Amino acid sequence: MEPAELKLGEQAVQEDAMPITQRLFRCWLLSLCWWWAPLTIPAQAEDLGNLSANPYAFESTANPYGAGSPFAPNGVNNPFSPYGSPFSNQSATNPFATDAPRLYDQQGNYRGKLSANPYDPDSTSNPFGRYGSPFSPDSLNNPYGAGSPYRFDSPTNPYGQGWRIEGR
Numbered sequence: 001m002e003p004a005e006l007k008l009g010e011q012a013v014q015e016d017a018m019p020i021t022q023r024l025f026r027c028w029l030l031s032l033c034w035w036w037a038p039l040t041i042p043a044q045a046e047d048l049g050n051l052s053a054n055p056y057a058f059e060s061t062a063n064p065y066g067a068g069s070p071f072a073p074n075g076v077n078n079p080f081s082p083y084g085s086p087f088s089n090q091s092a093t094n095p096f097a098t099d100a101p102r103l104y105d106q107q108g109n110y111r112g113k114l115s116a117n118p119y120d121p122d123s124t125s126n127p128f129g130r131y132g133s134p135f136s137p138d139s140l141n142n143p144y145g146a147g148s149p150y151r152f153d154s155p156t157n158p159y160g161q162g163w164r165i166e167g168r
Helices: 003-016 020-040
Strands: 046-051 102-104 110-113 163-167
Touching: none
Parallel strands: none
Antiparallel strands: 046 163, 102 110, 102 163
16 A cells, blocks of 8 residues: 555545544534424414304215314314304404404415404404495405305305315
8 A cells, every 4th residue: 555545545534534523513503493493484364264154064064963063172163162152262252352253265366364353454343444344345244246146165155165265
């Protein structure tokens, strides 16, 4: 073996060798990223079923054995769930709730908040708002617009799918 080859081999070994402090720092940084990753990912919205008059669809809030059950742990018809309690800020039945469940049609368009709050501008209970007025074409309460019982995607159609309800 020639000394030049030996030197090249030693240099390669020395270049690959990393000080222990660098290794510890890299391990610490990797573990820090691993622990913080779930905190930086936004939370998914919770599916609460569909606002629908169809008593036969499992996801319908009108089905007492499906999503409309008064015993569903996160159902809007359960008075003890965060989305059905008259005292929860996330409830559809609290007249002062500001973080009520949101409604989306089957195409993914926002249709307001399912809320009993008549002062929230996005509430379906606000008679002067876009989503609660009986004269607005986007309102659930307009029998000739989005709330028509003859529209295939209307929540008031007893044979339709209705609108998706999402909680936080």
